[in-house]
Amino acid sequence: MNIINIEHIAKVYQVGFEEVHALRDVSIRIDKNEYVAIMGPSGSGKSTLMNVLGCLDTPTSGKYDFNNQNVSEMNDNQLAKIRNKEIGFVFQTFNLLPRSDALHNVELPLIYAGVPTAERKERAKQALIDVGLENRIHHKPNELSGGQRQRVAIARALVTNPSIILADEPTGNLDSKTGEEIMLLFNEIHCKGNTIILVTHEEYIAEHAARIVRLKDGLVESDEKVLNRYIPKLNSANVN
Amino acid sequence: MYTILFEIRESLLIALRAIRANKMRSILTMLGIFIGVTVVVLMSTAIKGIDNAFQTGMSALGSDVLYIDKWAWFEHDEWWKMRNRRRIDMNDFYAFKEQAKLPLAVAPVINSRQTVKFGDNRIENVFLNGSNSDYVQTTNFTFSMGRFYSEIESNSARHVAVIGSDVSNTLFPRGDALDKEIKIGGVNFRVVGVLDEQGSWILGNFNPDKQVFIPIGTIFKNFQNQSFGTITINVRAANPLLLEETKIEAEGIMRKIRGLTFNEENDFSINQQEGLASQIDQTVGVIQFVGFFITGLSLFVGAVGIMNIMFVSVKERTKEIGVRKAIGAKRRTILGQFLFESSTICLAGGLVGLIAALLLSKIVNQFLPTSVQWDAVVIAIVVSLITGLIAGIAPAYTAAKLDPVEALRYE
Numbered sequence A: 001m002n003i004i005n006i007e008h009i010a011k012v013y014q015v016g017f018e019e020v021h022a023l024r025d026v027s028i029r030i031d032k033n034e035y036v037a038i039m040g041p042s043g044s045g046k047s048t049l050m051n052v053l054g055c056l057d058t059p060t061s062g063k064y065d066f067n068n069q070n071v072s073e074m075n076d077n078q079l080a081k082i083r084n085k086e087i088g089f090v091f092q093t094f095n096l097l098p099r100s101d102a103l104h105n106v107e108l109p110l111i112y113a114g115v116p117t118a119e120r121k122e123r124a125k126q127a128l129i130d131v132g133l134e135n136r137i138h139h140k141p142n143e144l145s146g147g148q149r150q151r152v153a154i155a156r157a158l159v160t161n162p163s164i165i166l167a168d169e170p171t172g173n174l175d176s177k178t179g180e181e182i183m184l185l186f187n188e189i190h191c192k193g194n195t196i197i198l199v200t201h202e203e204y205i206a207e208h209a210a211r212i213v214r215l216k217d218g219l220v221e222s223d224e225k226v227l228n229r230y231i232p233k234l235n236s237a238n239v240n
Numbered sequence B: 001m002y003t004i005l006f007e008i009r010e011s012l013l014i015a016l017r018a019i020r021a022n023k024m025r026s027i028l029t030m031l032g033i034f035i036g037v038t039v040v041v042l043m044s045t046a047i048k049g050i051d052n053a054f055q056t057g058m059s060a061l062g063s064d065v066l067y068i069d070k071w072a073w074f075e076h077d078e079w080w081k082m083r084n085r086r087r088i089d090m091n092d093f094y095a096f097k098e099q100a101k102l103p104l105a106v107a108p109v110i111n112s113r114q115t116v117k118f119g120d121n122r123i124e125n126v127f128l129n130g131s132n133s134d135y136v137q138t139t140n141f142t143f144s145m146g147r148f149y150s151e152i153e154s155n156s157a158r159h160v161a162v163i164g165s166d167v168s169n170t171l172f173p174r175g176d177a178l179d180k181e182i183k184i185g186g187v188n189f190r191v192v193g194v195l196d197e198q199g200s201w202i203l204g205n206f207n208p209d210k211q212v213f214i215p216i217g218t219i220f221k222n223f224q225n226q227s228f229g230t231i232t233i234n235v236r237a238a239n240p241l242l243l244e245e246t247k248i249e250a251e252g253i254m255r256k257i258r259g260l261t262f263n264e265e266n267d268f269s270i271n272q273q274e275g276l277a278s279q280i281d282q283t284v285g286v287i288q289f290v291g292f293f294i295t296g297l298s299l300f301v302g303a304v305g306i307m308n309i310m311f312v313s314v315k316e317r318t319k320e321i322g323v324r325k326a327i328g329a330k331r332r333t334i335l336g337q338f339l340f341e342s343s344t345i346c347l348a349g350g351l352v353g354l355i356a357a358l359l360l361s362k363i364v365n366q367f368l369p370t371s372v373q374w375d376a377v378v379i380a381i382v383v384s385l386i387t388g389l390i391a392g393i394a395p396a397y398t399a400a401k402l403d404p405v406e407a408l409r410y411e
């Protein structure tokens, strides 16, 4: 069953008198529990595609079905609800609230979902434990390393049990060892049955996924299975 | 319903976090509101204080009393004209008393200022009131000790005195004034009565608490030459409804006594407390105007300041807003968050202002009795909340309609 089904998606930005075609004609289907990497040169439209898939941005034309719901016709509130309940974002720059501790950052989506306080704290704490941060619950982002910040962000993405995780260059701001640890975490998350879509520049990061979609100039250049997929070793993780 | 309450509570908590995270900025923002609320509370307190004092003062003097005098008390324009009026003397009084049918009581009054002493205690410049035994009926005086001087004492110009509460407190701190011999302007008087505390500061010279009352004959004998001083005739109407009729009668009688022809102006004035009331109203009006002006101005400045700071805050937190939207904050959630933030800042400023006003009114109280009203508290809270909402609406709306993608790209 498709979780994501986009057909002939285009996204045009108007810059002055010039039209920038970030996406020209993109059609992709993604099934439940897939692990997809999106690759392509800078400016090829990867982030734009992620924003459309994450219901942050509405395409200029084309059709988008998410879980068999037609997203293209939803209003702002409905999109906010989808983002809150069905989608977990992980960003390159972490995007945590700087003045809030890890727990509050992870709680936030649950606040917007209207989960009662006690249950919310419990779930947020569990999500932090799941990403290996049981000792950093009350640390603020500036008291955490880059890898730890990204773990908080991943916990925040996972805490609502979303249908998909969207990660736009999650290892882009991390050194390769820390990046590898984050990729291990994604692997675990995938193994638990989650659907993951990941944007990356790095071939070796992309090879963690089971499928690679390559974009170029707003078009899908190729879309194929990864033959010799790289499965990270569990014992290579050492978080704290 | 539950979710709305929940959202409100969460917005409030988020707003509080933001305020705590930006302490200095929040405090500066509060300043305008602080000043506005301080002024508005102080003002309403002062006005209430003046009003209260006025009411008690008025009821001590009696609101149904006319004062026939050479001078018009509350009009100063024709001073030179009044100066040339003939004085009002005791013969006028006797004739008036003879002819007036409507008044409940009529009394002649003449004043003098003297030093009053008992032992080592003394008061300079005491307002000395000389009248007859009917005088007490033209007032609403009550006595804490003794009585007013009698008709016999009055007619035979005895050296007896009735003293106001302030005079008694100063000369007799132990409260044992009755039957003591005091010295007024060097002459011995026996205290026959002490008044309850009656009036209030607002009456100035009319404040009975600071006066001493003696028979008018005694004044003429010791302190004033009867053939020079001009007296006031106090006329009390039988009841307030008859005041106007009593006044018309009094005017007619006085014109007759003074031998005025129909085309001559009155050479006397009939004064009423109303004159004082309108003067007080003017004072209150000025306080109100100035107060509202300052309040309005500082609230306006405060509101503009808050709006600016909220705009800056929205700008600074563009990325944060993007993140919040990405993880599911609705427009109205963001709107609520910023509205809560600005109104909470304002409310805090308002409450601090309220506390400052209450403390200040304690200090002011030493010069001018104030009266703190519950409505002042309500005013402070409502005014600051509304200011916060008005100042917050535009920035909050800007934040709410930010495009999430743009907001996330913002550096």
Ligand SMILES: Nc1ncnc2c1ncn2[C@@H]1O[C@H](COP(=O)(O)OP(=O)(O)OP(=O)(O)O)[C@@H](O)[C@H]1O
Binding pocket: A013, A014, A015, A020, A021, A022, A040, A041, A042, A043, A044, A045, A046, A047, A048, A049
């Ligand atoms: N808000 C915008 N306004 C105008 N043009 C935009 C906007 N967002 C993206 N673009 C343009 O759309 C194209 C695709 O941008 P996008 O961010 O999707 O690229 P990308 O593949 O993510 O690149 P990178 O690897 O550098 O992140 C670029 O040419 C970019 O300049």
Ligand SMILES: [Mg+2]
Binding pocket: A046, A047, A048
């Ligand atoms: Mg990008």
